[in-house]
Amino acid sequence: SQQGEEDPQALSIQEGENATMNCSYKTSINNLQWYRQNSGRGLVHLILIRSNEREKHSGRLRVTLDTSKKSSSLLITASRAADTASYFCATANTGGFKTIFGAGTRLFVKA
Amino acid sequence: DAGVTQSPTHLIKTRGQQVTLRCSPKSGHDTVSWYQQALGQGPQFIFQYYEEEERQRGNFPDRFSGHQFPNYSSELNVNALLLGDSALYLCASSSWPGEGRQYFGPGTRLTVT
Numbered sequence: 001s002q003q004g005e006e007d008p009q010a011l012s013i014q015e016g017e018n019a020t021m022n023c024s025y026k027t028s029i030n031n032l033q034w035y036r037q038n039s040g041r042g043l044v045h046l047i048l049i050r051s052n053e054r055e056k057h058s059g060r061l062r063v064t065l066d067t068s069k070k071s072s073s074l075l076i077t078a079s080r081a082a083d084t085a086s087y088f089c090a091t092a093n094t095g096g097f098k099t100i101f102g103a104g105t106r107l108f109v110k111a
Numbered sequence: 112d113a114g115v116t117q118s119p120t121h122l123i124k125t126r127g128q129q130v131t132l133r134c135s136p137k138s139g140h141d142t143v144s145w146y147q148q149a150l151g152q153g154p155q156f157i158f159q160y161y162e163e164e165e166r167q168r169g170n171f172p173d174r175f176s177g178h179q180f181p182n183y184s185s186e187l188n189v190n191a192l193l194l195g196d197s198a199l200y201l202c203a204s205s206s207w208p209g210e211g212r213q214y215f216g217p218g219t220r221l222t223v224t
Contacts, residue, residue, distance in 0.1 A: 031210055040199055042115070042215035043154070050210075088153050092211030097167035099144065099203075099211055101153035 006089060006105040014110050019076040021105040023089030024069075030092065032065055032072050037086045037104070046074075046087075081111040113138060115204050115216035123222045124192050130221060132187040136204030137214045142166075143185040144213065145177060146201040154201055160185050161207055189221075197223045 007022045025032070031050045035043040049056045049065045049072065056063045062075040076083055086104040116135045124130050136143050142161045146154035156169035160179035179185045183204075189196055199220050203213035 033212065035215075040148075040150075040218070040220075042201060042217045043203075043213075045212055045214070048210060048212055090211075093167075097159055098156050098169065099213065100156060101146075103153045 006087070006102045008105060009103070010106045010108070012108045012110065013079060015079060015081055017079055017109075019079050019083070019107055019109070021074045021087050021107070023072045023074070023102055025072075025089070025091050026070065027091075029067075032063075033090045033092075033099075034061075034063060034072075034074050035088045035090060035101075037088065039085075043088065076107075079107075079109045081109050083107060084109045115202060115214050117200075117202050117216035117219050119219060120217070121220045121222075123224060125224055126192055126194060128192050128223075129188065129190045130192060132189075132200050132202075132219045132221070133184070134187070134202030134204075134216060135184045136202075140204035140206050140214070141183050142205045142207045142209075143179060143183065144203045144205070145185070145187045146203065147171070147196075148199040148201055148218070150198075157187070192223045194223050197221060 005024050033048045034046040037043045047058045049063050060077045065072045086106050088101045088104045090099050090101045092099045118133045144159040145157040148154045158168040159166050163179045174190045176188045199218045201218045202216045205213045
């Protein structure tokens with residue numbers, strides 16, 4: 001079964017709006033990561049947040065982590081058409097031997 | 112600095128055949144993981160190789176096997192192909208020990224007819 005589950009499954013917004021995606025997971029983690037995938041190509045790492053961190057920023061990305069609720073959110077501010085992609089959260093077991101991905105949120109940004 | 116490369120890009124096979132997919136990790140990386148991604152789904156972990164050994168395996172049958180070479184490149188072999196094996200196969204490399212951040216290749220699209 002999937003460790004991470006993203007919500008919503010799909011999101012359609014206008015360029016310039018903010019996009020928020022949520023992720024829930026089931027077990028204890030060392031960190032949680034977000035990846036982006038364009039049109040069935042390889043995944044690109046966006047950001048990693050450690051279990052002892054609550055919030056992290058990278059450019060237009062803001063990630064939060066609530067370990068008590070086993071959930072994370074990814075906020076993309078001032079979205080652009082180029083942000084159209086699928087976004088996945090991922091968690092790794094201790095040592096990073098096995099990474100589990102959620103089913104993803106499909107984001108469509110309309111120009 | 113070359114990133115993760117995979118070959119071939121696309122592949123069409125017939126049920127019952129065998130297939131070998133190849134992956135070269137990012138320079139400086141010693142760990143390779145393989146994933147299967149069905150259309151509209153997230154990547155599913157197949158296994159991870161480190162120091163030429165399979166270190167961790169996901170919920171995949173023995174028809175899926177792999178190998179890692181001394182130069183850290185890796186192969187994924189799938190025997191007795193089924194229609195359900197049609198998917199995008201992704202290779203990811205990383206450096207151990209690490210936090211689990213992975214660099215992905217562009218994938219191999221396998222179609223089984």
